Amino acid sequence: MEMQIWRIDVARQSLKRDPIPEGWIHLGGRSLTARILLDEVNPSCDPVGPSNKLILAPGLLTGLVLSSCDRLSAGGKSPLTGGIKESNAGGVTGAILAGLGVKALILEGFPKQPDPWAKPWVIVLSKGEAHFEPAAGLAGIGTYETAHRLRKTYGDRTAIILIGPAGEQKLRGAGIHNLDPEGRPSRIHARGGLGALMGSKGIKAIVIDRSEEHKPAFVDPDRYRRAQKQYLQALLTHPQTSIYRDYSTPGILGTCNAFGALPTRNFSTGTFEDADLLSGEYFRQTVLGRGGDGGVSHHCQAGCAIRCSNVFPGPDGKEIVSALEYETLGLMGSNLGIGSLDSIARLNWHANDLGLDTIELGAALGIAAEAGYMQFGNEASAQKLIDEIRLNTPLGRIIGNGAHITGTGLGVRRIPAAKRQAFSAYDPRAIKGSGVTYATSPQGADHTAGHTIRAKIDHLDPRGQAVLSRELQIKMAGCDVLGTCIFANFGFGSVPGTIAELLNARYGWDVGEDIQQMLGKQTLGMEREFNRRAGFTSVHDRLPEWVSSEILPSTGSVFDVPKTDLDGLFDW
């Protein structure tokens, strides 16, 4: 089966399937989205205007029966940052697209005037054709109900990519949702407002028929199987794998609190008095104690050996949300002064249903709380603001547009954002390496772009943080090209050379052990070039002024990594 580029034109309502251009063959996931953006999208265009494109690209190792390697990249010019954006997600779509031979799916064009927003469309892709089905009935419907209805109509086995009301309203905190193996729309390309980009194309969902799906073909199947086995074994025996299986991502919360890095009440401090009630241990105890639908080792994609996902149940054992992740506990928990897993889980469900990034939303709510629009520590008061988003009120639109607009609009100076994208749940004054990543990543503030908390260093020492961030930014960009989960590194890190083996056996290439670094550097270079053309300079590779002047009470520190370190980061 030849891999192809699929293009959907929303003006003509058509699908075209083309051979892969020469220059795109060795690219995948994040690097392919960057290349296509550089080749086809004007970097200074309006991100919710006619010139932007939404690109979905499976990683190079996606769909190849590898644990924790089925991630799908979504890319476009970011409605949130105004720069390049790649946001990848687990779920089942990546592997299905790869199985259909999709190297990249490009959504382009612009819906016809006038009033294109009144009637969203569902695109059904089947056997080389795009059927545009009017979906007025789905306008404003949450992601859970939308996924439910679409699965009922088109069957349980179809892949579905969808947005919630936030994306339809073109709110810049909106993400794009995929289904998990049980059909929940819970695997989210959350960051950077790509949901608003999909919404600007007038598309509520893309439903993908799997009848042409094929098993992956390997140039050297035996060699592939050997490497596959070696990787799996390394992953299964890595100590972190079982920690994530047992405690899910909340396992990190205690560490963050101990480091004084847990965002608390709009980043006004880094330790939370109720951190124990949000910790991995308490989380596990609660989930196991309640039983019912709950579970701590849930898989977001088929065959995952780590199973870091979870299903969080209420006291009655009924599922509240899946998955309840650390970033959400940090941004919508401690950052809002809320120390109840149940409260956070309920707010999380609403964020998911609206189709909003919980990091961006949590940061925006923290700012709104500081401005007096909600009460810290009060779930009902946070819920009221989330309801405003659902009702599309002016205040709801402010908050749904993310931290930067919320701070600017409501007049709050402590805006936790870099390149207009909200910080993840690690205060950059306490984990300075992640601060470097927030400042310099072409993606804007994002822990997944190069997360330093696991390094055995003094996280308060400004020295060496840029070198560490660089190393991890390159590594993570490599992961995002391959489609491998951040945690897959537990396995790949233990058996160097496996990634090269897998690629060579799959594609008949001849790449070496340094392939992940090479892919990472290539990707970051393209992304920085796009941003340069979009008007970004070294001034944009900075954290906001308050991060360097306002002392974090929990650590007594400010962010003080020298500018020269930041500016030198990409000189390799």
Next chain:
Amino acid sequence: MEMQIWRIDVARQSLKRDPIPEGWIHLGGRSLTARILLDEVNPSCDPVGPSNKLILAPGLLTGLVLSSCDRLSAGGKSPLTGGIKESNAGGVTGAILAGLGVKALILEGFPKQPDPWAKPWVIVLSKGEAHFEPAAGLAGIGTYETAHRLRKTYGDRTAIILIGPAGEQKLRGAGIHNLDPEGRPSRIHARGGLGALMGSKGIKAIVIDRSEEHKPAFVDPDRYRRAQKQYLQALLTHPQTSIYRDYSTPGILGTCNAFGALPTRNFSTGTFEDADLLSGEYFRQTVLGRGGDGGVSHHCQAGCAIRCSNVFPGPDGKEIVSALEYETLGLMGSNLGIGSLDSIARLNWHANDLGLDTIELGAALGIAAEAGYMQFGNEASAQKLIDEIRLNTPLGRIIGNGAHITGTGLGVRRIPAAKRQAFSAYDPRAIKGSGVTYATSPQGADHTAGHTIRAKIDHLDPRGQAVLSRELQIKMAGCDVLGTCIFANFGFGSVPGTIAELLNARYGWDVGEDIQQMLGKQTLGMEREFNRRAGFTSVHDRLPEWVSSEILPSTGSVFDVPKTDLDGLFDW
């Protein structure tokens, strides 16, 4: 009397008066604000944070008994654009500051925490001391009432610089107000959100005692008087002088409508069906017909020979607002579909009272109307949104923060702004030279930065517009250094060399006929350097995408001046 630099530190609540540093001596007005910003303010700072400074500087010819030359520059890092900002105004303050020997008045530092906004201060400057008077009673009070109370307390003869509720709320559309000769707070440093900067310092008003005022000293009084007389005669006999005296700035409205350049219903077209009801002729007829307080040739500063200002009365002859200007008729009239001078005058009064730029507000309201939050053509509906600003509601905050935040927040793509500052009342697709100025001026979109409508050219031809814009940007920057009104050029243009004569006679300098151009180029160079350090690139010297793709129905044109022309504009 030696000229001095006055510094007010709002943290220490102190005034310091220092000699002028060597490098600042030959600077004034706009160029001095730029130099001080380059020397003292971090270009990447938070514009409403502790590092920004508000600088007031009279022009080099301000306070020297010259008609139409008493303008005062206000400068700072713009809360609206994030770049450099200079906004100058008429009124009496410029000449008074010059008479007190103030080369520049710098407001710096940051109010003490916590809750600095609860209690604004009034600063009274008298005989070398700054008295900080708590002014809780003025919090949230409009500019008219504030000016009235301050004049009652401190006397009619004091100079007063003040902000309205919008500035206190740090809304990015807020301006800084001065008094006109009759004490109205109607001469406004309107553009770029400098009112928010003053508000961020916790200052409601600065009251300046005139008891140390001196008459200007001239190095060569006879030479000065000769040049002064020559200029005045040229100004008085220029045909445009009497047109502006008879019709005020609304005189241009008919021309703009005929060019198809009159912003109408959020810049969706460039001709307005009720343009006749807003024309200069109709305006004059109305004002003269109603009599009472009204008048069409009002002076904004003492001794002005042009008197382009006006007092607009209601049917009962009582003043509604002074002055009702063309830009307000365009942005808050036709741009909102409102074809009634009375309606616009009433809305104008509220904008002034809140302390908002009518251009930015009108553009924001046009966007809000397009988003469905008001009805085009309905004064009450516009007034309701303005009331939201006064009530500091979320919707009010969105609109008060200007066109860019309003468009982004409410999800409207046709945002008439460049560098995040709203277009003036000339559609750049119809007056392409002004479009070049909007795109490339370091100030953001602003007709006063280089206005091409009077040039005898085809305004729809993209060729030559950049050259024309360059010439006028240089000339206007020169005016802004000198403190001369745009209309003073009617006089200076007719007798080349007068400006040099005046400067040489006043200061004992030896400058030549090209001094205005030299000052202009020097200023633009500094401003572009500040913006470069603030992260601006050629990408920021562009108009938004829709201006080049959406055809203006009234002319059938889009903005199509080549990028190479824009990029080459400052290569001189």
